[in-house]
Amino acid sequence: MSLEWLEHLRNWGPELRTALRITMILALAWLVHAIASRLVRRVRIVASAHASGPENMKWIETVGRAARYALSVVTLLVAGMLVLNEVGVSIAPILGAAGVVGLAIGFGAQSLIKDYFTGFFLLVENQIRVGDVVEIAGKSGLVEEVSLRKVRLRDYDGSVHYVSNGLITTVTNRSTEFAFALIDIGIAYKSNIDQAIEVLRQVALDLRQDPLLGPKIIDDIEVAGVESLGDSAVVLRSRMRVVPLAQWEVRRAFLKRIKEAFDASDIEIPFPHRTVYLGNPPPWPAVTEPAAKLR
Secondary structure: OOHHHHHHHHHHHHHHHHHHHHHHHHHHHHHHHHHHHHHHHHHHHHHHHOOOOOHHHHHHHHHHHHHHHHHHHHHHHHHHHHHHHOOOOOOOHHHHHHHHHHHHHHHHHHHHHHHHHOOOOOOOOOOOOOEEEEEEEOOOEEEEEOOOOEEEEEEOOEEEEEEHHHOOOOEEEOOOOOOEEEEEEOOOOOOOEEEEEHHHHHHHHHHHHOOOOHHOOOOOOOOEEEEOOOOOOEEEEEEEOOOOOHHHHHHHHHHHHHHHHHHHOOOOOOOOOOOOOOOOOOOOOOOHHHHHHHH
């Protein structure tokens, strides 16, 4: 029995050695991936600790995620080629044909190649980061993921948009360094403009004392003055410099307080109205005697 077992073991020897080598390749690939991911994570933590501000921290986080994804793809490709070589599939013809096949695929996958190149420059130039609010390719929302191929956005109502990087030609980033809360408010023509501007300044000053919103406001209000003379209102324009992504919250709070302050100061916020002029009415015909009797 022992001789037969040895004979079977000898016959299965090459297959066992191949299986052992494949196992070692997969284990080594897993180890390399784990070490590389840990190294990327460590570099990201150290870089974040020395970052000059939240903008750089968001960029480091975004680049770190893309780097981990790229390392995973490279490790998988290398491990796959080594496993194919172990099972008897020659890699040389595959690599030789890769150039021809890659050229043929390149013509049919130009958009995919464009996605990767555009994604690379988006990351390097720090145009989009996770956590930003941007408008790209006609879509706007909060950036949840940035990769070399696509950007994932979630808009205000919760819808998720996947935008290929190749479609991105212009990036409107509303959360870089600072933002402005822009306020246009109309007052009646009979109201005093200087008084209204003074109320705007006082309301903005009170808003900066708010314990929740005050830290989000960077500078005092900037009152540009009369922006336009509308059909029913004199439009006053002002703005406040705020931290990124706080412009909408500050604007809503400011408008609420402005409405209350204008009511207290008897400054009218008009609504559109229309006066219909029919011209001079024609003279009514004289009522004749029979018509009067019919009544």
